[in-house]
Amino acid sequence: MEKTKVRQAVPLQPMQVHGGADIHLQPGEDPTPEQVKAPEGGCGPVGSPHWSRLLAGPVAPWREEPTLEQCAARIPEAGAVLDLLEKCPEHQKKGRFPVVVFEGLDATGKTTVTESVKDTLNGVLLRSPPACISQWRTIFDDEPASIKRAFYAAGNYILASEIAEASTQAPVIIDRYWHSTAAYTIATEINGKVQDLPPVHDEVYQWPEDLLKPDLVLLLTVDPEERAHRLQRRGLEKTKEEAELEANCLFRQRYT
Numbered sequence: 001m002e003k004t005k006v007r008q009a010v011p012l013q014p015m016q017v018h019g020g021a022d023i024h025l026q027p028g029e030d031p032t033p034e035q036v037k038a039p040e041g042g043c044g045p046v047g048s049p050h051w052s053r054l055l056a057g058p059v060a061p062w063r064e065e066p067t068l069e070q071c072a073a074r075i076p077e078a079g080a081v082l083d084l085l086e087k088c089p090e091h092q093k094k095g096r097f098p099v100v101v102f103e104g105l106d107a108t109g110k111t112t113v114t115e116s117v118k119d120t121l122n123g124v125l126l127r128s129p130p131a132c133i134s135q136w137r138t139i140f141d142d143e144p145a146s147i148k149r150a151f152y153a154a155g156n157y158i159l160a161s162e163i164a165e166a167s168t169q170a171p172v173i174i175d176r177y178w179h180s181t182a183a184y185t186i187a188t189e190i191n192g193k194v195q196d197l198p199p200v201h202d203e204v205y206q207w208p209e210d211l212l213k214p215d216l217v218l219l220l221t222v223d224p225e226e227r228a229h230r231l232q233r234r235g236l237e238k239t240k241e242e243a244e245l246e247a248n249c250l251f252r253q254r255y256t
């Protein structure tokens, strides 16, 4: 068996999954720093999102991309996700049992490790996106980035209500959570160099205040060559992100 490295992950929140102030720009025109800055009361590019705000706007407001709500007429599953989200109580509270998240790139061993830890601890294993919406992933994966990210972000909030309930009964082990959504969003949405990432203390890296927090987050990493072999052995079609990762080593630096 290959060695899988584990290190504690830094909590993250996505760059701009929620909406900002209305900004009207000509095609191709870039927003000024003032336009991008969070307005009073939050809701800017790096504001602290409540889920309704989080899902109310596009990744980059100046691009005028549709939201989950706006695309519900075209994609009935978007309406179904929002209905499920509506039913989840706000500000979920954790039970008395620990909640442990495993994060990592594809094929780093999350499924293998989480199943083993669940068995060892007699725990409950949950995944993001949760089972109740995961059958719709292929639909949203083919949509523009803002809709895709809104789907995964909503999934995390629906998952939070499952975690709240399960953690009253047993330890909860989770395969991906907010960190994945945030990291993939940052990695794919921020263009430019690694040194252009928001600075280390930026609000963008804070956990969303209204999302249930896990007790521990562990990031699994494996040697890139070994990971490539595992992906090859698995023989599944590469995800868009994996293709980008292969083509651009900056992507991996941004993700991790």
Ligand SMILES: Nc1ncnc2c1ncn2[C@@H]1O[C@H](COP(=O)(O)OP(=O)(O)OP(=O)(O)O)[C@@H](O)[C@H]1O
Binding pocket: 001, 002, 003, 004, 104, 105, 106, 107, 108, 109, 110, 111, 112, 113, 230, 234
């Ligand atoms: N420690 C290990 N040594 C060797 N092979 C491993 C190890 N852990 C997992 N694998 C193998 O690597 C492949 C990927 O593992 P796994 O499905 O657990 O990863 P994952 O992180 O859940 O992937 P994904 O996110 O893409 O679903 C599987 O074929 C698995 O058998």
Ligand SMILES: Nc1ccn([C@@H]2O[C@H](COP(=O)(O)O)[C@@H](O)[C@H]2O)c(=O)n1
Binding pocket: 106, 128, 129, 152, 156, 176, 177, 178, 179, 180, 181, 182, 184, 239, 241
């Ligand atoms: N919380 C999450 C979970 C997943 N994603 C997206 O799914 C892809 C990975 O899914 P696996 O089934 O292979 O684990 C990942 O590339 C993300 O696009 C997410 O954004 N947020």
